[in-house]
Amino acid sequence: MNHQPGRRRILCAALSTLTLASTLPAMAWAQADYPARPVTLVVSFPPGSGADTTARIYAKRLQEITKQSFVVENRPGGESFIAAQAVARAKPDGYTLFFSSNALTLHPALFKRLPYDPVGDFAPVALASRGTNVIVVATGSPYKNFGDLVSAAKKQPNAVTFGAGGQGYRVYVELLAESVGVKFQDVPYKGAGPALMDAAAGVVDFSIGDPSAVASLVKGGKLRALAVAADKRHPMLPEVPTGRELGAPAFEIYSWTALYAPAKTPQPVIEKLAGWMRMANNNPETAAAMEKLGIEVFSGGPDDLRRFQATETERWKRTVARAGIQPAE
Incomplete structure (x- = not known):
């Protein structure tokens, strides 16, 4: 009887075991040593944008915590597809991360097909920040308050x-x-800035924007703020009531940011990043820097972010369906 095939199988198994044994310590060491080189935070907006500025606040804080460089890389355009795809295709080793925004929850409602999977392609790490939006009209508008606007509609x-x-x-x-x-008539613009300028000029009846964008226009007498889409009044516009105060409790809209890693990133790396983000969020300097931007710290770990993403995605899908908005191809 020829025992050679049996011996060959035993030898191959032994070699596989040795290979695995030699690889696992190396992998474990790489994770334990993380980060051993600069980490890239990919942002889907251009330099100077709110998301970019927020990402740089966190990059600085994470660098202080880890003593390693965290570099912001801007990949704007393409409805945020470019940045999302770049991270989804990146090596899942923790060195390329996605500093994302509302796009991951709005895209499933606004597009029939996406070039990436908002859930399957990413591993949630931590929530970072949130900011609200403000309804504004021209100072010469006949709508003196939120009730006037709703009554006219x-x-x-x-x-x-x-x-x-x-x-x-x-x-x-x-x-x-x-x-x-009620029903409003939308007039599309390429960016919030032009929309706000036309609202100030009376070209459109109203628009919405974040407090940092509208506060100076309100204080300069070019816009009148009617309502804040949040659960509390905003410190930049403390005299402006919330939707809840005005009888529209469902009108709460937050522009948020969060940190994601590519799917299949090792759990020890995710846990390290989540812990560092928690430290960054608890740092008073983080809150102070955000306050200047008109936003606030929005804390939460991987499970919190996963639940938040699911809830927001369903919320916007329902809103789009009820409004009769046709998702783009």
Whole structure:
């Protein structure tokens, strides 16, 4: 009887075991030594944007904590697809991360097909920040308060116009319309800035923007703020009531940021990053830096982010469906 095949199988098994045994310590060592080189935070917005500035606050804090460089890389354009795909395709070793925003929860509602999987392609790490939005009209507008705006829209459905600085803003205003039972007519713009300028000029009846963008225009007498889409008044505009105070409790809209890693990133790396993000969020300097931007710390670990992403995704899918918005191809 020829025993050679049996001996060959035993030898191959032994070699496989030795290879695995030699690889595992190396992998474990790489994770224990993480980060051993600079880490890249990919942002889907250009330099100087709110998300970019927030990412740089965290990059600085993470660098202070780990004594290793955290570098912000801007990959704007393509509806945030470019940045998302770059991270989804990156090696899952913790050295390329996605400092993401609302796109991961809005995209599934606004597009029939995506070039990436918002859930399957990423490993949640931590929530970072959130900021709200403010409804504004021109100072010479006949709408002196939120009630005037809603009353006009009820009398003439689709007659009151709003400047939508992108598809996301359109969905936000649809949530407002749904919460008060009216219909507005959207006027699309390429960016919140032009939409706010036309609202100030009276070209459109109203628009929405983040407090840091509208506060100076309000204080300069070019815009009047009617409502804050949050659960509490904003420190930059303390005199402006919330949607909840005005009878629209469902009108809470936050622009948020969070940290993700590529799917299959080792759990020890995820846990390290989550712990460092928790330290960054608890640092008073982080809160102080964000306050200047009109935003706030929004803490939460991997499980919190996973649940938050799922809830927000379903929320926007329902809003888009009820508004009759057709997702793009």
